Amino acid sequence: xxxxxxxxxxxxxxxxxxxxxxxxxxxxxxxxxxxxxxxxxxxxxxxxxxxxxxxxxxxxxxxxxxxxxxxxxxxxxxxxxxxxxxxxxxxxxxxxxxxxxxxxxxxxxxxxxxxxxxxxxxxxxxxxxxxxxxxxxxxxxxxxxxxxxxxxxxxxxxxxxxxxxxxxxxxxxxxxxxxxxxxxxxxxxxxxxxxxxxxxxxxxxxxxxxxxxxxxxxxxxxxxxxxxxxxxxxxxxxxxxxxxxxxxxxxxxxxxxxxxxxxxxxxxxxxxxxxxxxxxxxxxxxxxxxxxxxxxxxxxxxxxxxxxxxxxxxxxxxxxxxxxxxxxxxxxxxxxxxxxxxxxxxxxxxxxxxxxxxxxxxxxxxxxxxxxxxxxxxxxxxxxxxxxxxxxxxxxxxxxxxxxxxxxxxx
Amino acid sequence: xxxxxxxxxxxxxxxxxxxxxxxxxxxxxxxxxxxxxxxxxxxxxxxxxxxxxxxxxxxxxxxxxxxxxxxxxxxxxxxxxxxxxxxxxxxxxxxxxxxxxxxxxxxxxxxxxxxxxxxxxxxxxxxxxxxxxxxxxxxxxxxxxxxxxxxxxxxxxxxxxxxxxxxxxxxxxxxxxxxxxxxxxxxxxxxxxxxxxxxxxxxxxxxxxxxxxxxxxxxxxxxxxxxxxxxxxxxxxxxxxxxxxxxxxxxxxxxxxxxxxxxxxxxxxxxxxxxxxxxxxxxxxxxxxxxxxxxxxxxxxxxxxxxxxxxxxxxxxxxxxxxxxxxxxxxxxxxxxxxxxxxxxxxxxxxxxxxxxxxxxxxxxxxxxxxxxxxxxxxxxxxxxxxxxxxxxxxxxxxxxxxxxxxxxxx
Numbered sequence: 001x002x003x004x005x006x007x008x009x010x011x012x013x014x015x016x017x018x019x020x021x022x023x024x025x026x027x028x029x030x031x032x033x034x035x036x037x038x039x040x041x042x043x044x045x046x047x048x049x050x051x052x053x054x055x056x057x058x059x060x061x062x063x064x065x066x067x068x069x070x071x072x073x074x075x076x077x078x079x080x081x082x083x084x085x086x087x088x089x090x091x092x093x094x095x096x097x098x099x100x101x102x103x104x105x106x107x108x109x110x111x112x113x114x115x116x117x118x119x120x121x122x123x124x125x126x127x128x129x130x131x132x133x134x135x136x137x138x139x140x141x142x143x144x145x146x147x148x149x150x151x152x153x154x155x156x157x158x159x160x161x162x163x164x165x166x167x168x169x170x171x172x173x174x175x176x177x178x179x180x181x182x183x184x185x186x187x188x189x190x191x192x193x194x195x196x197x198x199x200x201x202x203x204x205x206x207x208x209x210x211x212x213x214x215x216x217x218x219x220x221x222x223x224x225x226x227x228x229x230x231x232x233x234x235x236x237x238x239x240x241x242x243x244x245x246x247x248x249x250x251x252x253x254x255x256x257x258x259x260x261x262x263x264x265x266x267x268x269x270x271x272x273x274x275x276x277x278x279x280x281x282x283x284x285x286x287x288x289x290x291x292x293x294x295x296x297x298x299x300x301x302x303x304x305x306x307x308x309x310x311x312x313x314x315x316x317x318x319x320x321x322x323x324x325x326x327x328x329x330x331x332x333x334x335x336x337x338x339x340x341x342x343x344x345x346x347x348x349x350x351x352x353x354x355x356x357x358x359x360x361x362x363x364x365x366x367x368x369x370x371x372x373x374x375x376x377x378x379x380x381x382x383x384x385x386x387x388x389x390x391x392x393x394x395x396x397x398x399x400x401x402x403x404x405x406x407x408x409x410x411x
Numbered sequence: 412x413x414x415x416x417x418x419x420x421x422x423x424x425x426x427x428x429x430x431x432x433x434x435x436x437x438x439x440x441x442x443x444x445x446x447x448x449x450x451x452x453x454x455x456x457x458x459x460x461x462x463x464x465x466x467x468x469x470x471x472x473x474x475x476x477x478x479x480x481x482x483x484x485x486x487x488x489x490x491x492x493x494x495x496x497x498x499x500x501x502x503x504x505x506x507x508x509x510x511x512x513x514x515x516x517x518x519x520x521x522x523x524x525x526x527x528x529x530x531x532x533x534x535x536x537x538x539x540x541x542x543x544x545x546x547x548x549x550x551x552x553x554x555x556x557x558x559x560x561x562x563x564x565x566x567x568x569x570x571x572x573x574x575x576x577x578x579x580x581x582x583x584x585x586x587x588x589x590x591x592x593x594x595x596x597x598x599x600x601x602x603x604x605x606x607x608x609x610x611x612x613x614x615x616x617x618x619x620x621x622x623x624x625x626x627x628x629x630x631x632x633x634x635x636x637x638x639x640x641x642x643x644x645x646x647x648x649x650x651x652x653x654x655x656x657x658x659x660x661x662x663x664x665x666x667x668x669x670x671x672x673x674x675x676x677x678x679x680x681x682x683x684x685x686x687x688x689x690x691x692x693x694x695x696x697x698x699x700x701x702x703x704x705x706x707x708x709x710x711x712x713x714x715x716x717x718x719x720x721x722x723x724x725x726x727x728x729x730x731x732x733x734x735x736x737x738x739x740x741x742x743x744x745x746x747x748x749x750x751x752x753x754x755x756x757x758x759x760x761x762x763x764x765x766x767x768x769x770x771x772x773x774x775x776x777x778x779x780x781x782x783x784x785x786x787x788x789x790x791x792x793x794x795x796x797x798x799x800x801x802x803x804x805x806x807x808x809x810x811x812x813x814x815x816x817x818x819x820x821x822x
Binding site for chain 2: 026038047051055065098108132148228250252261263265284
């Protein structure tokens with residue numbers, strides 16, 4: 001392989017059909033932001049939209065906004081936009097609550113949909129909150145087993161006692177991507193339901209939930225979807241299952257007639273029954289506007305650029321930082337999401353030194369440095385410049401300073 | 412009683428120690444807003460704070476804000492401000508999720524804290540979502556009874572099979588207020604836990620949860636606390652119970668070490684274990700700023716003005732609108748929250764006509780018109796002017812027009 005120079009990367013930017021999207025984001029100067037997989041950057045239109053909701057819809061129109069400004073239908077409207085991004089049908093997605101709360105709803109629903117089956121299968125490398133939520137539900141119900149299996153042992157783990165297989169499509173540490181259609185088929189062959197966590201997939205790569213026959217899914221609003229810190233999450237229920245879902249979190253917004261104030265719960269038709277309490281309008285409106293931006297882009301182009309950014313990053317680290325103990329922890333592009341991770345025993349300090357120099361990725365214990373690629377605002381030259389900083393830090397051992405070893409509560 | 416004139420009300424405004432607070436809110440012109448019990452008005456500082464969080468903390472500082480701007484500690488810091496407002500101890504309140512989701516958490520926790528007891532007691536007039544959540548939890552667990560009793564039958568309903576008594580302190584329809592200390596004592600006498608929903612109390616009147624020995628409570632961020640549409644809610648767990656609460660919604664933000672990414676759930680110390688997923692930072696920051704405003708006011712002064720506003724409103728309706736079929740549905744001030752309700756068979760159309768004239772209350776089926784009083788921004792002359800409009804509408808039968816009878820989805 002020939003050596004990559006900065007002008008090679010600049011040439012890729014010049015030919016990039018997504019390049020104009022970068023202008024649509026409010027990015028800070030002096031920063032190369034490779035952490036959109038943790039918190040997506042701010043779309044300029046979102047700042048304006050939130051200000052409008054605060055000042056005009058809340059401040060001026062007040063309670064009338066539920067009808068006048070369509071707050072009431074926002075969870076479903078934003079959900080339908082996400083459905084387009086993930087290959088689901090209209091009416092199969094709703095925006096609500098957090099990913100963790102939505103996981104609880106769907107795991108509980110799955111156990112009711114498969115009476116007599118008492119096992120939830122997942123993998124030990126799943127995002128911890130997914131496992132915690134299953135554990136909490138199991139403790140609450142009693143008699144539920146959370147069975148963890150490595151990817152290669154999944155087919156053996158999915159027996160006739162399994163109600164639901166719950167996996168995160170793209171692993172949060174390594175970026176390793178499951179074969180959505182194949183694994184879903186495995187679950188179905190055993191009579192189990194399939195629940196995908198799309199936290200690191202939605203907005204990052206093309207998905208086809210309908211084509212893959214996915215039953216249930218959840219995902220995050222503030223990573224690749226750029227909805228802002230703690231933006232509400234989404235959940236998906238395949239149309240064929242919706243009438244049989246009995247929501248465990250049966251709040252008034254999921255009632256068939258929320259404003260009749262009946263004493264008895266009666267679930268709404270369709271996906272809306274999976275709403276619970278009053279939705280967080282400000283953040284949801286911001287997410288809704290961020291979704292409009294993403295829907296302007298071609299998802300195939302997003303994936304192609306994501307792969308190219310990740311490949312360039314891995315190639316440049318190999319080229320520029322060899323001999324410094326950085327071990328690639330991500331698979332090749334075909335089975336990789338939109339991030340590239342490296343292991344290093346001093347990964348924490350190295351990441352702090354990078355952040356100090358304006359290159360922002362993040363660290364996951366014990367030794368993993370994550371670099372995420374958001375094709376709507378990351379450039380190819382960003383990748384080059386980030387690796388140049390990394391090279392300098394490794395060669396100068398700049399990371400080996402006390403300040404970079406002192407851990408904060410959140411990294 | 413002597414007749415009330417507008418100048419009597421203006422004199423009350425002139426003597427009102429809370430009058431300067433009105434300037435701190437962004438209120439629309441031409442509107443008398445008597446629906447702060449449904450959605451509180453916008454504090455000017457909140458608009459500025461949310462813009463700052465969007466542009467500086469999200470847009471500029473990005474992921475670093477979790478530490479740099481203390482996002483991580485925000486749920487507890489805002490919770491401690493609410494604790495001051497409701498007479499709870501520091502560390503007993505956290506801001507999280509919606510009221511409905513928090514009810515689920517605490518009801519499930521209460522059933523685990525009282526093993527062998529399988530009954531949840533409430534009243535049929537409780538806010539519907541409270542009953543729905545109990546029904547959903549009961550369906551999920553099986554073998555749980557939701558026993559509904561009228562206030563006068565409560566003591567009989569609380570037998571030794573009761574795990575928890577769940578009541579809303581101030582009734583959302585009539586404004587009728589329970590005796591918090593007395594009812595809590597009744598629950599404890601039967602060995603049950605007491606869970607109060609403070610949706611219509613927090614920020615509206617003095618509360619003393621610690622003094623009343625309350626075990627558990629939830630409340631709403633967007634009514635009298637002015638946190639904005641769908642602002643996160645709060646939950647309270649008495650210090651003595653915190654270590655024994657096993658959260659059913661066990662997400663990563665409630666973990667003892669969220670950023671160690673352990674496979675096994677281990678609840679955080681104290682109130683923090685009742686967090687679940689990633690908190691909605693934008694709305695929570697707005698609520699946090701709204702709480703600062705409320706903490707500047709004296710709660711006893713808020714209550715005194717609330718009572719005076721409600722009494723003036725009821726007296727003026729009696730004085731100005733007699734003979735038009737408006738029936739007072741709220742109790743006298745001593746047992747009333749911060750709202751006054753009237754029944755009328757054409758209440759829906761009358762409320763629409765009021766809103767059309769800029770007097771904003773709301774309607775609850777089948778026949779209830781609600782008028783809420785927010786002492787930080789409602790004036791005594793507002794009460795006079797609102798009743799003058801009501802009088803005109805009743806005398807002219809202006810409400811009896813087709814447009815005012817056509818119901819929208821949300822009222």
